Amino acid sequence: MKKIPHRLYLTEEQLPKQWYSLRTDMKNKPAPLLNPATHKPLKEEELYPIFCKTAAKEEMDDTTAYFDIPEEILEIYKVYRPSPLSRAYDLERVLETPAKIYYKFEGNNTSGSHKLNSAVAQAYYAKKEGITRLTTETGAGQWGTALAIACSYFGINLDVYMVKVSYNQKPDRKSIIETFGANIIPSPSNTTNAGRAILAADPNTHGSLGCAISEAVEVAVTTDNCKYVLGSVLNQVVLHQSVIGLETYEAMNILGEKPDIIIGCAGGGSNLGGLIAPFMRDKLQGKSDVRIVAVEPASCPSLTRGKFAYDFADTGKITPLAKMYTLGCEFKPSANHAGGLRYHGMSPILSQLYHDGYMEAISVEQTKVFEAAAIFARAETILPAPESAHAIYGAIEEAKKCKETGEAKTIVFGLTGTGYFDLRAYNDFRSGSMTDHIPTDEELEEGFKKLPKF
Ligand SMILES: *Cc1c(COP(=O)(O)O)cnc(C)c1O
Numbered sequence: 001m002k003k004i005p006h007r008l009y010l011t012e013e014q015l016p017k018q019w020y021s022l023r024t025d026m027k028n029k030p031a032p033l034l035n036p037a038t039h040k041p042l043k044e045e046e047l048y049p050i051f052c053k054t055a056a057k058e059e060m061d062d063t064t065a066y067f068d069i070p071e072e073i074l075e076i077y078k079v080y081r082p083s084p085l086s087r088a089y090d091l092e093r094v095l096e097t098p099a100k101i102y103y104k105f106e107g108n109n110t111s112g113s114h115k116l117n118s119a120v121a122q123a124y125y126a127k128k129e130g131i132t133r134l135t136t137e138t139g140a141g142q143w144g145t146a147l148a149i150a151c152s153y154f155g156i157n158l159d160v161y162m163v164k165v166s167y168n169q170k171p172d173r174k175s176i177i178e179t180f181g182a183n184i185i186p187s188p189s190n191t192t193n194a195g196r197a198i199l200a201a202d203p204n205t206h207g208s209l210g211c212a213i214s215e216a217v218e219v220a221v222t223t224d225n226c227k228y229v230l231g232s233v234l235n236q237v238v239l240h241q242s243v244i245g246l247e248t249y250e251a252m253n254i255l256g257e258k259p260d261i262i263i264g265c266a267g268g269g270s271n272l273g274g275l276i277a278p279f280m281r282d283k284l285q286g287k288s289d290v291r292i293v294a295v296e297p298a299s300c301p302s303l304t305r306g307k308f309a310y311d312f313a314d315t316g317k318i319t320p321l322a323k324m325y326t327l328g329c330e331f332k333p334s335a336n337h338a339g340g341l342r343y344h345g346m347s348p349i350l351s352q353l354y355h356d357g358y359m360e361a362i363s364v365e366q367t368k369v370f371e372a373a374a375i376f377a378r379a380e381t382i383l384p385a386p387e388s389a390h391a392i393y394g395a396i397e398e399a400k401k402c403k404e405t406g407e408a409k410t411i412v413f414g415l416t417g418t419g420y421f422d423l424r425a426y427n428d429f430r431s432g433s434m435t436d437h438i439p440t441d442e443e444l445e446e447g448f449k450k451l452p453k454f
Helices: 053-060 071-080 089-095 116-128 142-154 164-169 171-179 193-201 209-222 235-255 270-284 348-355 366-380 386-405 423-431 441-449
Strands: 018-020 066-068 085-087 100-105 133-138 157-163 183-187 226-228 261-265 291-297 307-312 321-326 360-364 410-415
Touching (some): 053 235, 071 116, 100 386, 133 142, 133 209, 157 209, 235 348, 270 348
Parallel strands (some): 133 226, 261 291, 261 410, 291 360
């Protein structure tokens, strides 16, 4: 008999009723967003043309530590939450490690990832404020899918601008997104000024999240009763995703466990920011010395090789400026990159915490990521999303170190989604046709040269 169960589900009473805002406990707050024209800190009202008011308020609020989760959102969370916290007994056995490995699995809902946690919140705000249409971008497609589900639930129209290279790699995404009633447009497209300009400069472009954001924002600000929503990076998204960390924190307490190391994959930073939220609170308050490790792709290394600077959130340079680790808003990961996490920047909250030494970051090539995914899948019987497999890679590396030193550390990692939408990438990996691309310093320098100067 194992003392600790394979999977722990919280009861309805134990589920978090509030989100926690990590930045309220940060001594150095994330730098304010700047108006791109005046370079002055942005006022909340200046965000209203882009975002729903509730979202704009959450984005700017540095002082409210706990936000009540609206009843309507709690009701939807109950449809697919809690997500399980699992002890990876079989992975531990395969690795012959004394480490105790836990993972929080967010892939059990139809969207297949944690992104639904913020999608339902943002769609609900739109509904409440009488917004009838939303626009967004999606890279690998998880965010577009999650938001399509949330918008379908609340009866809101949705246009999803999907990065062209991913649109072509993942035709099944179109099918799901359209099933839930949303429109999907490969980006860059001819439907916007931003898209036409990007296409004129480079007709064969594969697109990027930055391009797709420009298109989605343009449509939102030029269409009546239409707002733009984003699935990561922003403070409000990190806030909504704190539900992951709060559940994990509660479950670990129930198990009488304390993590030594928390590991997450980092694209825009929302799942990691959410997973670590209450643990980082304890660390910021001096009550814990837990190590936090972000794992990012070697082909899009914003934390490990980027610059901590003000930059645009989009390629078309129409969004506010955010201070973050960035590769430059025109950076495009190589087309052979299949593992997601392809955004040029990183959450300003995580960027500041990383800059201040509260967390570490590593980068890894995608072939190694898929090797880790296969080891995990065989041991734990879950096919992980390639994004999530970055965290698996990090956890396996730490578990191997424990094997060498004989230390029984407690490792927690975020398993953000399922890999069923990524079977083509799995095929490439198994057939040996998957390659790695690590940008040279010179390539990255091109991106840094284009950072806004003021
Ligand atoms: C979007 C996504 C990520 C990365 O986004 P973050 O905002 O960095 O969390 C990770 N895993 C999955 C499955 C995703 O869909």
